[in-house]
Amino acid sequence: MVKRVVTGNYAAAFAAMLARVDVIAAYPITPQTFIVEHLSEFVNDGLLDSAFMRCESEHSAMSACVAASATGVRTYTATASQGLALMHEVLFIAGSAHLPVVMPVVNRTVAGPIGIWAEHNDTMPQRDTGWMQVYVEDNQEVMDMTIQAFKIAEDKRVLLPIMVCLDAFILSHTVEPVDFPDQDKVDKFLPPYRPDHAVLDPKDPMIIGSFSPPEYIQEVRYQTDETMRNALEVVEEVNAEWAKEFGRDYGGLIEEYKTEGADAILITLGTVTSTARDIVDEYRAAGKKVGLVKLRFFRPYPTEAIRKVASKCKAIGVYDRAVSFSAGGPSWIEARNALYGYTIPVINVLAGLGGRDVTEPDIRLMFDKVLEAAEKGEAENEIVWIGTRGVKP
Amino acid sequence: MFEVRFHGRGGQGAVMAAQALASAAFQEGNYAVAFPYFGAERRGAPVMAFTRVDKDKIFSKTLIYEPDYIVVLDDKLTGLVDVADGLKDDGMAIINSNAKPEDIELGKSVKCATVDATTVALETLGQPITNSAILGAFAKATGLVSIDSIVAGIMDIFGSRIGEKLAAKNANAAKVAYERTSVGTCKGTMTYEKGGKWLPDYKELPLGLATRPMKTPEGLVGPGSFVDNKTGSWKTFAPVHDPDKCIMCRMCWFYCPDGAIKEVGEGDAKTLEFHLEYCKGCGICANECPKDAIKMER
Numbered sequence: 001m002v003k004r005v006v007t008g009n010y011a012a013a014f015a016a017m018l019a020r021v022d023v024i025a026a027y028p029i030t031p032q033t034f035i036v037e038h039l040s041e042f043v044n045d046g047l048l049d050s051a052f053m054r055c056e057s058e059h060s061a062m063s064a065c066v067a068a069s070a071t072g073v074r075t076y077t078a079t080a081s082q083g084l085a086l087m088h089e090v091l092f093i094a095g096s097a098h099l100p101v102v103m104p105v106v107n108r109t110v111a112g113p114i115g116i117w118a119e120h121n122d123t124m125p126q127r128d129t130g131w132m133q134v135y136v137e138d139n140q141e142v143m144d145m146t147i148q149a150f151k152i153a154e155d156k157r158v159l160l161p162i163m164v165c166l167d168a169f170i171l172s173h174t175v176e177p178v179d180f181p182d183q184d185k186v187d188k189f190l191p192p193y194r195p196d197h198a199v200l201d202p203k204d205p206m207i208i209g210s211f212s213p214p215e216y217i218q219e220v221r222y223q224t225d226e227t228m229r230n231a232l233e234v235v236e237e238v239n240a241e242w243a244k245e246f247g248r249d250y251g252g253l254i255e256e257y258k259t260e261g262a263d264a265i266l267i268t269l270g271t272v273t274s275t276a277r278d279i280v281d282e283y284r285a286a287g288k289k290v291g292l293v294k295l296r297f298f299r300p301y302p303t304e305a306i307r308k309v310a311s312k313c314k315a316i317g318v319y320d321r322a323v324s325f326s327a328g329g330p331s332w333i334e335a336r337n338a339l340y341g342y343t344i345p346v347i348n349v350l351a352g353l354g355g356r357d358v359t360e361p362d363i364r365l366m367f368d369k370v371l372e373a374a375e376k377g378e379a380e381n382e383i384v385w386i387g388t389r390g391v392k393p
Numbered sequence: 394m395f396e397v398r399f400h401g402r403g404g405q406g407a408v409m410a411a412q413a414l415a416s417a418a419f420q421e422g423n424y425a426v427a428f429p430y431f432g433a434e435r436r437g438a439p440v441m442a443f444t445r446v447d448k449d450k451i452f453s454k455t456l457i458y459e460p461d462y463i464v465v466l467d468d469k470l471t472g473l474v475d476v477a478d479g480l481k482d483d484g485m486a487i488i489n490s491n492a493k494p495e496d497i498e499l500g501k502s503v504k505c506a507t508v509d510a511t512t513v514a515l516e517t518l519g520q521p522i523t524n525s526a527i528l529g530a531f532a533k534a535t536g537l538v539s540i541d542s543i544v545a546g547i548m549d550i551f552g553s554r555i556g557e558k559l560a561a562k563n564a565n566a567a568k569v570a571y572e573r574t575s576v577g578t579c580k581g582t583m584t585y586e587k588g589g590k591w592l593p594d595y596k597e598l599p600l601g602l603a604t605r606p607m608k609t610p611e612g613l614v615g616p617g618s619f620v621d622n623k624t625g626s627w628k629t630f631a632p633v634h635d636p637d638k639c640i641m642c643r644m645c646w647f648y649c650p651d652g653a654i655k656e657v658g659e660g661d662a663k664t665l666e667f668h669l670e671y672c673k674g675c676g677i678c679a680n681e682c683p684k685d686a687i688k689m690e691r
């Protein structure tokens with residue numbers, strides 16, 4: 001094992017190389033560009049034996065990935081923001097055809113107004129495309145989850161594509177120390193992809209994506225729903241195996257941090273989790289009973305795990321870096337759905353939209369709001385916008 | 394309330410007929426809806442359309458499973474599709490056929506009207522499109538809408554699509570058919586086999602519907618399953634090839650949407666074979682042929 005100081009983008013690219021991807025089809029977009037640039041160098045330098053296609057748009061890139069994956073080979077791409085939006089219609093095809101493409105998405109605000117910084121309004125609207133989504137916190141997790149993503153996606157009980165979501169710049173362009181797993185250990189962990197459900201081969205013809213009348217599509221939807229639910233178990237298994245082989249345990253669907261005895265729990269996703277760990281430590285030291293849940297998987301959604309968390313605290317806050325206008329943040333909406341029938345207050349805290357820095361005072365305010373709700377048993381404001389000029393949090 | 398189910402083939406205008414009937418009923422002060430149900434979107438494939446008429450606003454948004462009336466635009470369908478499926482016992486069938494009602498077999502003995510709408514259409518329109526003529530038969534056989542309203546309905550729906558002049562010709566087709574309609578009772582001696590459609594549950598369905606060639610009790614599915622699908626029964630006109638005029642340019646072969654034209658023989662003996670069990674009679678080959686070497690004949 002080698003430790004190097006690298007960016008999240010480098011970790012995402014290197015992980016694809018360790019996974020021995022067969023096809024990479026991509027189009028560059030800030031802040032993801034370096035992922036495909038690094039990969040093109042690896043291929044050029046003979047380090048990676050992989051077909052590399054630079055396409056003319058993300059729509060074409062995802063179409064190429066669908067076609068490549070349908071021939072039964074391990075397929076990879078990366079994108080961000082508008083690029084993901086442009087892929088939108090093709091994402092459904094990968095999902096419904098059960099093509100386990102792996103795609104890091106560097107979360108970047110979707111225009112307008114145009115910006116390049118972190119927001120989750122690119123990945124959140126893709127939640128119903130049949131793709132799994134995992135949100136990561138640091139560059140080590142970018143590396144580890146990209147490799148695990150292949151194993152989860154290619155599991156015969158799942159066979160669904162997956163997005164590994166990392167925050168723009170905060171991870172993509174930030175260097176920090178990362179353990180590089182050994183190739184032979186990765187090879188053992190991740191055997192070659194050998195599917196039989198979708199393999200385009202002229203010698204053994206099959207039809208993929210044919211015109212289908214209403215007699216069939218509802219069953220196809222149910223298959224996607226069932227395999228997405230199967231993924232709940234597979235994520236835990238793969239996490240456990242990773243922890244055993246590589247010594248890093250991410251908790252699976254969610255990670256709990258100091259939730260024992262906590263009255264107020266904040267559910268975060270993405271990089272805000274890291275700063276929130278410091279604030280939990282600070283508040284705990286001051287005798288404030290707070291805890292943290294890092295929501296890792298948004299699809300499949302860990303309903304049971306969230307319910308377990310809710311049954312041991314007095315109030316929950318859900319952090320979102322995106323908003324569904326007039327309805328609240330998507331992660332909060334999901335949590336409230338999971339917690340139907342629970343009587344504790346579940347509030348939404350919104351911050352960091354458009355890439356605005358989420359500061360320590362911001363996160364303290366989040367915990368204060370949840371603590372207040374825990375104490376009173378109700379919340380004055382269910383949806384709290386933090387750090388928005390002219391809006392009282 | 395009365396409910397009508399139209400059976401036709403893609404391109405025969407069943408949908409426009411259903412709409413024109415709705416318009417006719419509406420013009421008599423009713424509330425009426427008409428809607429299509431497309432299967433495979435192919436010219437010649439069996440299609441259905443529906444009309445529902447009531448005095449008050451209609452809320453139902455479902456297909457019609459137990460119609461009061463069925464209207465069949467193409468009598469060759471009656472041997473292939475159980476057109477009378479669900480037809481009420483006191484319901485009625487209106488069929489495009491040159492046969493007498495008594496000679497029609499629907500697997501169910503019900504009131505039945507026939508008219509040779511194809512001949513009427515050829516006489517009045519110069520084309521075998523029967524959707525307007527059959528409405529004249531509907532008016533005559535059921536008495537539910539007057540022929541004047543049918544004419545108004547055709548002018549409304551056809552007029553907005555194909556222009557007033559052609560609509561008037563279609564209205565005339567309805568009037569001619571009205572006069573030639575005979576009413577009686579059809580036979581119900583044969584039984585149609587139920588089902589026949591491959592409907593696996595979600596576990597049996599190949600994941601994501603990625604399908605290899607498979608034999609099922611209901612026939613072939615997946616690549617190559619067209620072999621089972623004898624589209625030759627769809628045609629009114631069949632291509633007749635004249636090898637003397639043919640220069641083997643293969644334009645017809647290239648354009649045939651059903652792959653029904655095959656090259657046979659070697660060298661100078663090379664010629665074309667038309668597989669009539671698959672040829673659906675669309676006439677595209679004849680239209681594309683630069684040497685006029687293909688004629689469409691009834």
Ligand code: SF4
Binds near residue numbers: 632667
């Ligand atoms: S009419 Fe000609 S083009 Fe049409 S299906 Fe028959 S052979 Fe093919």
Ligand code: SF4
Binds near residue numbers: 641686687
């Ligand atoms: S298009 Fe006409 S001339 Fe050409 S091959 Fe066909 S029949 Fe012959």
